[in-house]
Amino acid sequence: MILHNLIRDNFVSMSKSQKKMATYVLDHPRDIALCSAAELGGRIGISESTVIRFSYSLGFSGYVELQKRMREHFFINEPTTSPYQHTEIELSQEDSFHKQVMEKDRQSILTTMDQIDAASYYAAVQRLSKAKAIYVLGLRTSYPAANWLSFSLGLVKENVHFIRPDTEDVIRTVSQMNSNSVVIIISFHRYLKETLQIAELVKKQKAYVIGISDSMLAPIHEFSDVLFPVFSQNKSTFDAVAPLFSFMNAIVSGLIVEQKDAFKNRQIMYQSIPSHFLFESTDEDS
Template identity: 70%
Template sequence: MILHELIRENFVAMSKSQKKMANYVIDHPKDIAMCSASELGSKIGISESTVIRFSYTLGFSGYVELQKLIREHFFSHESSITTYQQSKLVLPNNTSFFKQVMEQDRQSIQHTMNQIQEDQYHEAIERLSKANSVYILGLRSSYSAANWLSFSLGLVKDNVHFIRPETEDVIRTISKMDTHSVVIIISFHRYLKETIQIAELAQRQKAFVIGITDSLLAPIHIHSNVIFPIFSPNKSTLDAVSPLFSFMNAIVAGLIVEQKEDFMKRQELYKSIPSNFLFDEEGEAT
């Protein structure tokens, strides 16, 4: 959404009160759509004039224009599935349809490349390389991505754990985290409270938290040491799949390069274990 981009571009220059407003806009869009400037200011704990100045900072003529944009977007794009379906229906249904879909994915990957800060990427890789333990969490629509990342990182280093709140004692898992732990949190709209709460608890344990989400101002950013925004043309996790997996692949590849010797040793050990009963003669899984 254009509003997220406007906030991201102007966030650093905002006052403390305006930043508070920015976070509230992301977290509670319906409140902005329904409340007057004075009512909203009371809810957030800022002045009415700050609410109005925030609107000016983003380039709007006033709070009413900001409200209009939010009403048009959030009330007509509530469902990620609906958004995803609608974005595909506008594509001409002809012989090159699949190319058009893949071109959209390519553009999303390009946008994501432009959004990622290289210094934060290198810091994340260094932390992962030195970590004694790595924990990965993603719930609901982020579950499959977290599962893939935990499996892939597990091929590179030891002690990689996929957090499953539905089958394990999460508090016990969190209690094992410390300054030598890295926690990767994948969180996309609609942002689950459970994910944010686990990130907060991991941060309290002094673990290094890596946030992968759809906006620099997503709720997870408060509890992240580094955050990586994955571009999506709509508020749909499905539209973010291609850039998300591409970036996760870059994380795995970066760690392989960082730990090249260890990775080669692990591969040799892996190959030395008899596994004919798992694979056919061509070496493919059956």
């Protein structure tokens, strides 16, 4: 979405109050389309004039123009099944709990789809395809996602590494990186200092950094060449699980398309290795 790019490009020059609004609207962009400047300012805790100056800082003639652009985006380009249209239905529906949870996940995936910039996604997949080495980092609650992503990427390409500070010398691992390396870093609120410290070291090695976080303004943005925001309603990794894994699957799928011949050869090689003693056979295998 254009709003995310404009905020990221202009965030440093914003006032403290404007930065407060920027952080809010990245998580609630539809509020611009639905609220007046005064209403939006009241929700955020800033003045109406700050809302208008925020619009100026992004290059718009005023809040009316910004609102018009957002309304065009959400109510013309977006499918009718938007999260706002389903909110009341979710709350009033007396249905199985698992359906309510999964519906919430579906809406989070739809919101994340809208937030991902297609050009940035394609650029990231291209860099992964051309990379001589790929590294994946995610600590604490981000650890399972990073583990899955490194394993899946390793099925497509050689030389994929899962960074594990608890069992390896991170300095040695980072020292092997260069401009032909791509490092994917997953960092969610609360943002671990260790993740950011490693990211800073990685950046000094001139590696290409793909950040995945819950906001375009998350601390990892400072070290990312490209940053992908995954929607998390309550700034919780639990809320982000569904859209996070869906987006990571999109990355793996994009790489498979780029590496289709190499991937096919790797699959043939993988299947040629005797593994009957590792897996239980089924009727479909015979």
